Amino acid sequence: MKELLLGKTTNEISAQLDKLNEPAYKGKQISKWIYQRYVRDFEKMTDISKDLRKSLTDNFEISNSSVATKIESEDGTTKYLVKLKDGNTVECVNIFQPDHHTACLSTQVGCNVKCPFCATGLSGFKRNLTPDEILDQYLLMQGQSEERISQVVFMGMGEPFLNYDATLKSVHLLNKEVGIGMRHITISTSGIIRNIEKLMNEKLQLNLAVSLHSADDELRDRLVPINKNNPLSELFYACRKYADVTKRRITFEYVMLKDINDRREDLEKLITRLKGIHCHINLIPHNPIYSAEKFEATPMNKIKEFQRVLSDAGYPTTLRVSRGSSTDAACGQLSVIQGG
Numbered sequence: 001m002k003e004l005l006l007g008k009t010t011n012e013i014s015a016q017l018d019k020l021n022e023p024a025y026k027g028k029q030i031s032k033w034i035y036q037r038y039v040r041d042f043e044k045m046t047d048i049s050k051d052l053r054k055s056l057t058d059n060f061e062i063s064n065s066s067v068a069t070k071i072e073s074e075d076g077t078t079k080y081l082v083k084l085k086d087g088n089t090v091e092c093v094n095i096f097q098p099d100h101h102t103a104c105l106s107t108q109v110g111c112n113v114k115c116p117f118c119a120t121g122l123s124g125f126k127r128n129l130t131p132d133e134i135l136d137q138y139l140l141m142q143g144q145s146e147e148r149i150s151q152v153v154f155m156g157m158g159e160p161f162l163n164y165d166a167t168l169k170s171v172h173l174l175n176k177e178v179g180i181g182m183r184h185i186t187i188s189t190s191g192i193i194r195n196i197e198k199l200m201n202e203k204l205q206l207n208l209a210v211s212l213h214s215a216d217d218e219l220r221d222r223l224v225p226i227n228k229n230n231p232l233s234e235l236f237y238a239c240r241k242y243a244d245v246t247k248r249r250i251t252f253e254y255v256m257l258k259d260i261n262d263r264r265e266d267l268e269k270l271i272t273r274l275k276g277i278h279c280h281i282n283l284i285p286h287n288p289i290y291s292a293e294k295f296e297a298t299p300m301n302k303i304k305e306f307q308r309v310l311s312d313a314g315y316p317t318t319l320r321v322s323r324g325s326s327t328d329a330a331c332g333q334l335s336v337i338q339g340g
């Protein structure tokens with residue numbers, strides 16, 4: 001079986017080259033072709049001798065993921081279905097924003113958390129992705145994009161903190177090999193407390209987002225089922241500590257569901273329970289999906305009022321502009337086109 005190079009650091013690639021009795025600097029050249037020029041064929045590495053290119057082709061493969069299909073939305077956001085070596089598929093999105101592009105990456109095939117308003121949660125869990133499979137989503141999209149994708153969010157399919165080591169390895173590869181600044185990387189978790197604490201101890205300058213969706217345990221047990229084992233009092237304690245130790249502001253994501261979590265009492269609980277946490281709140285208009293449990297989106301005027309009250313209470317609050325909804329590429333919609 002051929003050794004896979006994608007997912008290895010430059011030093012690890014150089015160590016592989018050593019097996020072919022080639023000098024370490026050639027590992028650097030190859031790493032640059034893979035991570036900075038997004039080349040997926042040794043024959044295209046034009047500053048490498050023909051003999052070495054042949055030997056590389058005989059002994060190694062660059063990647064074993066490929067784009068199965070892609071759909072571009074009217075707003076320029078492009079959704080990709082990526083086929084993995086075992087035939088499973090995951091989705092990732094190149095989100096177009098006026099001043100930059102953001103890659104939204106998946107960390108698992110499916111998801112075990114089963115948030116009832118999320119298409120991925122409804123599709124069930126198959127397996128964790130490996131670091132190369134996570135990183136490759138970025139490289140595949142960047143290789144097909146004329147613009148630099150300068151930001152990365154781990155908000156695609158899966159719960160990154162239930163695949164912690166692979167997620168972190170891909171973060172380091174994105175940072176050190178691809179050149180994405182740590183401050184341009186965001187990991188979003190549904191609130192796996194033990195790994196918020198673990199990430200805190202890594203002392204990285206990346207952004208942490210927590211999908212909160214309710215400040216009431218009973219309601220959150222239903223909306224984010226891992227809440228049963230990761231209750232709000234402990235979650236808020238971990239978030240407060242994280243923000244204090246890292247000096248990084250936490251983002252709380254809050255999907256707005258009509259008459260479920262957008263009531264006056266929900267707002268009041270949120271204001272009370274977030275007190276003292278260095279945070280920012282991101283309100284997300286709900287996107288429709290096909291699910292057994294129907295949720296309706298909160299009307300925009302009510303979301304804006306929610307935002308105003310939170311801002312007046314001293315919480316910086318933004319309203320997420322939904323990108324890619326014309327192709328089911330928006331938040332909570334990944335997997336809708338998969339069809340198993």
Ligand code: SF4
Pocket residue numbers: 111112113114115118119120121122156157158159190
């Ligand atoms: S919202 Fe995130 S954590 Fe919840 S089911 Fe969907 S992918 Fe999993």
